[in-house]
Amino acid sequence: MSELAHAPVPAAIGTDEIGADDVMIVNAARSLGALAAAGRRVCFVGIGLPSTAANLARRLYDPAPVLIYESGCIGSKPTRLPLSIGDGELGDTADAVVSVPEIFAYWLQAGRIDIGFLGGAQLDRFANINSTVIGTYDAPSTRLPGAGGAPEIAGSARQVMVIMRQSARAFVPRCDFRSSMGFGDGPGDRQRLGLPGDGPTMVITDLGILQPDPESCELVMTALHPGITRDRCTAATGWPLRFAADVTETEWPTAAEVNMLREIQSA
Amino acid sequence: MSELAHAPVPAAIGTDEIGADDVMIVNAARSLGALAAAGRRVCFVGIGLPSTAANLARRLYDPAPVLIYESGCIGSKPTRLPLSIGDGELGDTADAVVSVPEIFAYWLQAGRIDIGFLGGAQLDRFANINSTVIGTYDAPSTRLPGAGGAPEIAGSARQVMVIMRQSARAFVPRCDFRSSMGFGDGPGDRQRLGLPGDGPTMVITDLGILQPDPESCELVMTALHPGITRDRCTAATGWPLRFAADVTETEWPTAAEVNMLREIQSA
């Protein structure tokens, strides 16, 4: 837990400690809620942080995001957070359950997914994601799980949201391995490669929010969470981090947001 | 009805008249029964005569043929003969119902079909089938329904059985249009084109049975139904019909066969 845990806590929340992850998750949920309100509801979610934030948004907002899981679940409404992508709960509460080939072909590849919601081990300045290896591919210092569904989610979703804890180890100038394509080596790469989606439009971290510079496609800090300094962000970023002209401060999680998060976490 | 209708009827059958179609259907059913006994059970059937003969075989033999319909029905056991390929009865009685793309991709194309059982409007000496047009394609004298499922059934089934009424109009030297490939223009054509199946191994008609000559692939008469003369067959064939060295006579339908046929027809 970061110093956020010790940040002044509004009385409204009572004694409940709000950690940096809570702030990150709540902000991700808010973004999904805003996108749903704007008509971008269909969200292909990975397990872990994306699934937690997406389910929080589903409980907080109307219209709610429609959750798609790569196990073939369309419109899942789990009452408890799944440990795996294929928990029975995801199928039991889905509008439709389809095969794995179908979820990727008829739903993702066909362009029916508004938001691809991803995490990763490494993220670089052009929002490419590494979930494969740290070090070289043939002699890795750390073998990570691998790409899974991410390459095609990153390619075909109308837009991509990333949720990751920000640190110099994870936010690197260039990924050791490019598992999923963000903006490649910069402007025009996605178009050149014929990737239909807009790519990563927002990276939500435990420190704030990064978004691609419209010109350079480089991720720049556009918002900070309360109590987070620019120096802290710079230190937690492996490339010379730039800040947007108008960096905003995110709103501290409300009692309603935190209580709902606790409810789904404890379910 | 041919003169068969007036052929001497064994007492066993009582007064029930046995027509040329009955003889054709019963003989087709026998062939399916023999193939099922030899382990070739899975039969992709077209509607009409093939469906009637296949259902007769299913009721007469154990092991019985497994009936596959292009509407996506696997293992249908209809109690009454379907008028269309998609009668509800076919789905209600099936072991499995799958989508149309799946029946063609996972089941036919993958080589899981033992016997493709087809009819047609025109059949030529190399067992190619025309179900598209009589006359030229652009100005047809008769527009037929078209190829439907036949081209891929003829290509991918391990072997093909054809059931057709024999006449000089239907049994032509060369089809006006090749809707489904038999042996093309002769030996080696299927292999040259990479068609996996053996092609038509048997054509059952109201006059007898034709099979491809192992050398030339030309259809030759290998069996005649009781009371059918060679001249009759020659007159009913548009090419100089050849007869096998040992032309056999088929067995007259038994009471059991005819009674079962009447039962499924009247159901």
Added chain:
Amino acid sequence: MAELVSLQSAVKSLISDGITVAMEGFTHLIPHAAGHEIIRQGRRDLHLVRMTPDVIYDQLIGAGCATKLTFSWGGNPGVGSLHRLRDAVENQWPHTLAIEEHSHAGMATRYTAGASGLPFGVLRGYVGTDLTEHTHSIAPITCPFTGEQLTSIAALNPDVSVIHAQRADREGNVQIWGLVGIQKEALLSGRATIVTVEEVVDELPPTYGAVVIPGWAITAVCHVPNGAHPSFAMGFSERDNEFYRRWDAISKDRDSFTEWIDRHIIGTADYDEYRRSVGLDQASLDLNGLDLNGAHV
């Protein structure tokens, strides 16, 4: 997010002259009511796509709505010819009809590619047939790994895809069961989509063999009970084989066909009126006591 609207307004807002329309249903769930509404609204110059044109397209073609047909089998199943289709192809009546012809496997592959967002699909098909000489939608393709030659076929993405289904809920989530045929691929390949349904319910009940398509993937859902007749909807009706037989007589002759269309389709305001006009009342389609001879045409 599917809108629950009337069939009239769905056809009016989505189907305009000259577009490509696929109306699917493999014997089961054929969207006949939607076909009638297109005739009623006088659409012209349509490119109609369907694996098995069937009576529904015989009506549209005879009524002069179409100038092109893409299909794989054009007959009256178990009965014989589609006389209006034949008259159009053989005698250009009521006018010339361009045709593009495929096999069932080819059409299924085209819809599947379209539903998958791919520009083409691959199959083992057409080889050795004359079909290859009469379409530009297929081409040989070589496997990059084995060198084997196969057939590639262009994806189908109709401007509008129309299907009939059993049920929808108020969010427009659609439930289909029984012979699902090509319904899902045909629907998901459409740039816009219309689904007519037997009933609209608050919640879709669990149903054996059911496929559910989420409402957010559908443009319009229309409540049209018995909207598939003379085709059927498993759980709601049986195939009206007698109507298919009667259609042979109605459609054989241009005058009797035209009279039938004028009286029962052009001459009726909507599908309910059509059903009364041809003598199909609710009772005759009630599963218990279904009267297959109820179609007095």
Added chain:
Amino acid sequence: MAELVSLQSAVKSLISDGITVAMEGFTHLIPHAAGHEIIRQGRRDLHLVRMTPDVIYDQLIGAGCATKLTFSWGGNPGVGSLHRLRDAVENQWPHTLAIEEHSHAGMATRYTAGASGLPFGVLRGYVGTDLTEHTHSIAPITCPFTGEQLTSIAALNPDVSVIHAQRADREGNVQIWGLVGIQKEALLSGRATIVTVEEVVDELPPTYGAVVIPGWAITAVCHVPNGAHPSFAMGFSERDNEFYRRWDAISKDRDSFTEWIDRHIIGTADYDEYRRSVGLDQASLDLNGLDLNGAHV
């Protein structure tokens, strides 16, 4: 026509050293009992194929059964790393493991092509990633109709495909429901197939969302109740998340892993004995009163 046989004899007769084996189940219905039997029979030099290697392959790899792995995501879902897989890739323990790596969409396309009798499949995928540099199974392909460049991928046709399912009847017809995942495509892509099932019944009862695969398309069906544990079979058991967490500790260390394998798998005659050995009795897997802490490992 599927033979109903014991798991031991199915593995003995169908799985030999050096072949390619796919054992699928996307979190749901993972054929763990079959994996144990392969370890027990001491198979070596296998090429293991699976989208999500998971604990089942961590066990096979650590036990030295495999020299190659084809996969798309190799982790302990919701827990962390697969330590045996990592130890094999990072430190060649117990020996070198060659890997071929794909995306989920790519693997799904490979199985689908294999199940369809095609040598390759086509997808929009891999573009812009480094995955393309480490496999010979993908190649660019150009659409013959639009000129667009897409990705082609070689079909998968394992020598043996193994899945777990809920039910079979005496003819070996198999019924699967819930998250059907990649079960059907993985099974139908196999040159030979083994299906372990929770129960064998006289007749398959209608079940919501069920997929049925005919027995004549399957080589061997084996009755292995709870054969998916710690994965689950909808309608019979719940995922034993606690076991997945415990596996992290067991597998972290080579000695504790080896001791666990020797004691509970090599040291047991069959799956029933294994289950007693790890303290999983029937009661602990009864859906009513399921004890997620029942796995004393």
